[in-house]
Amino acid sequence: MTTNLKEINAYRDYSASVHGKGLTxxxxxxxxxxxxxxxxxxxxxxxxxxSSINPDNIPSTCAKCHKGIYDKFMQSVHAKELGKKNYPTCxxxxxxxxxxxxxxxxxxxxxxxxxxxxHQSVAHTxxxxxxxxxxxxxxxxxxxxxxxHGAHKILNVNDPESSVAPxxxxxxxxx
Numbered sequence: 001m002t003t004n005l006k007e008i009n010a011y012r013d014y015s016a017s018v019h020g021k022g023l024t025x026x027x028x029x030x031x032x033x034x035x036x037x038x039x040x041x042x043x044x045x046x047x048x049x050x051s052s053i054n055p056d057n058i059p060s061t062c063a064k065c066h067k068g069i070y071d072k073f074m075q076s077v078h079a080k081e082l083g084k085k086n087y088p089t090c091x092x093x094x095x096x097x098x099x100x101x102x103x104x105x106x107x108x109x110x111x112x113x114x115x116x117x118x119h120q121s122v123a124h125t126x127x128x129x130x131x132x133x134x135x136x137x138x139x140x141x142x143x144x145x146x147x148x149h150g151a152h153k154i155l156n157v158n159d160p161e162s163s164v165a166p167x168x169x170x171x172x173x174x175x
Contacts, residue, residue, distance in 0.1 A: 013097035037061055058089040072153035115145040
């Protein structure tokens with residue numbers, strides 16, 4: 001019998017994640033457990049539009065614990081893409097079960113590769129910058145996409161509130 005499971009080792013992966021370790025190693029009873037995302041009795045497939053783990057619903061599912069981040073995300077250009085194919089949500093950057101401490105997050109070290117999947121037309125220009133060249137030489141600490149554009153409240157460069165809008169770029173670079 002073959003299965004087409006998207007997640008083969010979900011329990012093992014969850015157990016090694018920030019949420020799993022928070023529960024088992026730190027005793028944090030507020031840590032997310034399976035039913036926080038998948039619900040207790042109304043478990044539905046990811047493809048079901050009413051499922052708590054459907055891509056369109058992931059931000060609101062994560063918001064049950066991460067309300068502040070959700071509020072920022074909902075102001076972003078990415079949230080405006082909800083319902084469209086291949087838009088980023090929480091699990092695009094943080095995965096579903098292998099959620100790591102952000103200081104050790106592989107995604108943060110390779111954020112330009114992740115962002116570049118959708119933003120191919122501009123991602124290559126990063127590698128031409130001082131920051132991109134340092135990254136190519138193995139430095140894992142130069143400014144990356146999220147350092148300039150933000151992590152959750154990512155706004156269009158033409159939005160006056162954007163961290164890369166002309167009125168904010170100097171302050172952003174000074175960080």
